[in-house]
Amino acid sequence: xxxxxxxxxxxxxxxxxxxxxxxxxxxxxxxxxxxxxxxxxxxxxxxxxxxxxxxxxxxxxxxxxxx
Numbered sequence: 001x002x003x004x005x006x007x008x009x010x011x012x013x014x015x016x017x018x019x020x021x022x023x024x025x026x027x028x029x030x031x032x033x034x035x036x037x038x039x040x041x042x043x044x045x046x047x048x049x050x051x052x053x054x055x056x057x058x059x060x061x062x063x064x065x066x067x
Contacts, residue, residue, distance in 0.1 A: 007065050014032045
């Protein structure tokens with residue numbers, strides 16, 4: 001991440017995810033847990049399936065993440 005680069009949802013650590021706007025340590029942990037349970041994200045939009053991540057936050061994050 002950083003410098004305009006997108007964060008890969010399938011390889012990012014919880015610390016990297018925590019650095020995204022609106023994502024704290026709890027939500028970062030949920031993203032990692034979702035990935036562990038369901039396997040790799042197939043699209044950035046799947047981030048919306050993570051508990052506690054609403055439509056507004058998803059819209060803010062989509063430009064910042066990739067798979």
